């Protein structure tokens with residue numbers, strides 16, 4: 001297992017889940033997180049749940065950030081938290097963001113769905129990198145990791 005890099009604010013694993021090819025938001029977030037001093041393992045697009053979990057274990061990550069833009073997040077993320085538990089990282093912070101649903105669903109309903117699936121925070125479309133950074137900082141502080 002990789003130790004936390006000295007002087008860095010925290011270890012983040014970032015990627016886009018499933019067969020989703022949208023990479024622009026992912027690259028923007030990577031840039032913003034690195035600029036702010038985080039150690040980022042960016043898996044890019046076409047990630048499976050196991051890709052995220054294996055990278056999190058390997059890098060002793062504080063947090064996994066799952067991106068999904070193409071509308072199939074609910075399907076792609078089924079059982080994600082349970083898999084983390086099985087892999088021994090059940091308490092890892094899980095974020096999800098992007099365009100999480102197709103069609104006219106209410107945001108509150110979408111958010112509730114992903115919170116019930118075990119995500120700690122669910123970000124709506126058009127979330128700006130600074131909003132994500134603020135949440136990361138708050139959550140790492142709350143958990144005493146910073």
Ligand code: B12
Nearest residue numbers: 020021022023024025065067070071097098099102126127
């Ligand atoms: C460019 C684009 C494409 C390009 C992607 C090129 C590439 N290599 O990235 C191409 C042409 C390949 C494409 C294909 C498709 N696309 Co497209 N695409 C877009 C488009 C126009 C822009 C997406 C983008 O880059 N936005 C800019 C970035 C910066 O924004 P973002 O991704 O939303 O990310 C920001 C936030 O959401 C947030 N965020 C993103 N990820 C994460 C992760 C976390 C953890 C957090 C916290 C936050 C976060 O932070 C980012 C920075 O602010 C959008 C429409 C739009 N205007 O948004 C449609 C759109 C995303 N596409 C769509 C669709 C349907 C498709 C296709 C299925 C179309 C088709 N039938 O083939 C395919 C899917 C192919 C695949 N396998 O994924 C839909 C998705 C519908 C939905 N989710 O409800 C959209 C919304 C268009 C629409 N209105 O219908 N697409």
